[in-house]
Amino acid sequence: MNRSGIEGYRAFLERRDGDADLMHRRLTSREEFFSALQADPVRSSYPIDRQLFLRNLRRRPEPRVDAKMLFLLATAKLNQAERFGVDLGDTYGHIGGEDQPPEQVYLALEEHYHTRLLAYVLEMFGLPFQVVVPPLVMRQFVKINVFLPERIGFGFVGAAEMAGCIMFDELRRVGVELFADEPDVAARIERLYTEILTDEIGHVGYCAARCTRPERMLMRWLYPRFGRLFARQTAEISLLVDREKLNARLDKPFDVEELTARLPNETFLAALP
Ligand SMILES: [Fe+2]
Ligand SMILES: [Fe+2]
Numbered sequence: 196m197n198r199s200g201i202e203g204y205r206a207f208l209e210r211r212d213g214d215a216d217l218m219h220r221r222l223t224s225r226e227e228f229f230s231a232l233q234a235d236p237v238r239s240s241y242p243i244d245r246q247l248f249l250r251n252l253r254r255r256p257e258p259r260v261d262a263k264m265l266f267l268l269a270t271a272k273l274n275q276a277e278r279f280g281v282d283l284g285d286t287y288g289h290i291g292g293e294d295q296p297p298e299q300v301y302l303a304l305e306e307h308y309h310t311r312l313l314a315y316v317l318e319m320f321g322l323p324f325q326v327v328v329p330p331l332v333m334r335q336f337v338k339i340n341v342f343l344p345e346r347i348g349f350g351f352v353g354a355a356e357m358a359g360c361i362m363f364d365e366l367r368r369v370g371v372e373l374f375a376d377e378p379d380v381a382a383r384i385e386r387l388y389t390e391i392l393t394d395e396i397g398h399v400g401y402c403a404a405r406c407t408r409p410e411r412m413l414m415r416w417l418y419p420r421f422g423r424l425f426a427r428q429t430a431e432i433s434l435l436v437d438r439e440k441l442n443a444r445l446d447k448p449f450d451v452e453e454l455t456a457r458l459p460n461e462t463f464l465a466a467l468p
Contacts, residue, residue, distance in 0.1 A: 353402025
C-alpha cells in the first residue's frame with residue numbers, strides 16, 4: 196500500500212501543483228492560482244484598528260479584541276509559526292537535493308506557499324505581512340520538527356500535520372461564519388484556507404505512508420496532544436473555538452471524510468494515519 200500510495204501521491208502533486216522550480220521556490224500551478232487572486236482583488240469593509248492588530252501580534256489578546264480581530268490575529272500567528280519553520284528548514288538545507296524523493300520538494304514548496312496564502316487573508320483587511328517571532332514554546336516545537344532525524348521525524352511531523360489540519364479546518368469555519376455579512380470576503384477566506392487544508396491532508400497521508408505501523412501508532416497518539424498544544428499556544432484559537440468541542444474532536448479518531456466533505460478540491464491521502 197505504501198509504495199503505490201506514495202506513487203499515487205506523486206502523480207497527484209504533479210496534477211495539483213504543476214512543475215516544481217526549486218531555485219525560485221515556485222510551483223507553476225500555484226503561481227497561476229495567485230495571479231487569478233490578484234486579478235480579482237477582494238477588500239473587506241470591516242473597519243480595522245491597525246494599531247490594535249499590530250500591538251496584539253506580539254502578545255496574548257487584550258480583552259477588548261473582538262471575534263473578527265481574533266480571527267485575523269490567529270491567521271497572522273499561524274502564519275508566523277509556518278514561516279519560522281519553513282525558513283529554518285530552508286536555512287538548514289532541508290529543501291530539495293539530488294538525494295531527496297521528488298515529492299519532498301513539492302511538500303517543502305507547498306509549505307512555502309502557506310505563508311503566502313495566510314498573508315492574502317490579511318491583505319483583504321489592508322494588514323501587512325510582518326515578521327514576528329512565534330512564542331518560545333512554538334519555536335521549540337518547530338525546531339524539534341525541523342531537526343529530528345528523518346526516521347523518527349515522519350511520525351512526529353505527521354502528528355503536527357494532523358493537528359494542523361484541525362486548526363485550519365476550525366479557523367476556516369470560524370472565518371466564514373464571522374464574515375458572513377461580506378460574502379466575497381467569506382468566500383475568499385474559504386478559498387485560501389481550503390488550499391492550505393488540501394495540502395496538509397496530503398502531508399498527513401504522506402507522513403503516514405512513510406511510517407511503520409508502530410510509528411503510525413505514535414503519530415495517532417501525539418496528534419490530539421499537539422492539537423491541544425497549538426490551541427493553547429495560539430490563545431486566539433482557544434477564544435474562537437469552543438474548547439469542549441475542540442477537545443472532543445481531537446479525541447475522536449482522525450476523520451478524513453469529515454475534513455474533505457466540504458472541500459471542492461481533489462484531495463489525496465497516500466495512507467491512513
Ligand atoms: Fe503548512
Ligand atoms: Fe504541512
